[in-house]
Amino acid sequence: MNGIYQLPLERALAPASDAGRSTPTAAAGGSPVLLRLDRVSIERSGKRILEGLDLDIRRGSITAIVGPSGIGKSTLLATLNGLLPPASGTLSVDGIGRLQTPASLLAHRRSSATVFQEHALIARLSALDNVLLGLADRRHPLSPLPWPRAMREQALAALAEVGLLGKALDPVARLSGGERQRVGIARALVREPRLLLADEPFASVDPALAERLAGEFRRLVRDHALTLVIVLHQLDLARRLAERIVGLADGRIAFDGPPSRFDAAAQARLFPLHPAPEPTCHP
Template structure:
């Protein structure tokens, strides 16, 4: 395993984590720490445990052994610590997870639901709606705020999902293939937004990506998984094509997603 030491305080760390599904080890003895104000990309071929690792980080998957520690909150195997960590965490899902009959802005406002009450009725207070409008503006969708998400394109829905995560003002932002429905230009712009938030707000960003070229472009750090183990952990600039070929010989470099294309500057 290739590991390059990182600097800076860590928001969350995993210590010797293993996850099993039946008799198969999905993650095996994985340790990693994730510093504040940094973007980390988790990469590797399909089936090596990338999404499972993300599930461990947000407490949705309990490891068979090892543990996860969230800053001063504590270990996530403690229910009180897990609840506290989740209040400081937001996740962007690959499948959008939006309610199609609601408008874009109302879907974004649902990101605040657990901060009030999970069954809080609409309408939301004006201050909350302004906050949601700012999040939509950050992803270039303010002009579609009142449109039902069922009427939006795949890329537009993905951007609503990003805005819904940002409205929480989390300390930890997790993304499971957050650029799957957008073209490379928009992915770069959203990646630049994440980097800006990481620096400006001290946000810890962890993204599962299948596009290695994109990971090198937007991440400060890359963690490469192979057969459920950490094969590389270091600066994105150190993860060059030669190293990629050595660690992931069967992984074809994806230059662009195959979904419909759009950009933040488009008028669609």
């Protein structure tokens, strides 16, 4: 295992220095492609949701996915993490190739992690046990044995990374909304992913906390050389957090560019105002 989780817990909890840390990608266009969508169309229950998507996600980048409710943002994330196969087109991952076989899908899922809007935690379990569930696919599902010490140390270090080591044994039901979201982040982080996906992770917290959590995501991308794709409905926050914004409308990519180009006109194309009703003509 690489990264902070390979270290003894005492070292993992020591104050971090800047030495040896990766730095943010200076320009997304200059880094290698981690994940590529080529003419991908996506369906749910036989209904076409997204059509003909061409998209490259580059290593070390932060990409925000925005668009109207119900347009298919979460559906796109489900395809990016390999849970929903494309109806047509291809999805390829660096080092794995096209995601066409069970082995390739398993390899991609093991190098990916997702943070959910509603945390998807088990309230009666402790924060530590919830984080350990992020490693559930790496031990036998029927094992009666306790979690191995190495995995428990990984989970504790992940909680320390998000500032919740002191709450490790607290039931999630006793944690605040912001703390629960941090547990969700730790559960994703413990997998040591290359690709981190987040589905509206700030939707249930107040604006001040959303800003702090956004800073956490930015730091984690930097410190752990992650690639982040995040669905957001807070457009101003998307502009501040992301290096690139991808906007969906009418089942297609309607905007793809840096935040500096996501101006009022681009926003209006994604979120058009309802047209005024035609005047009624009386004879």
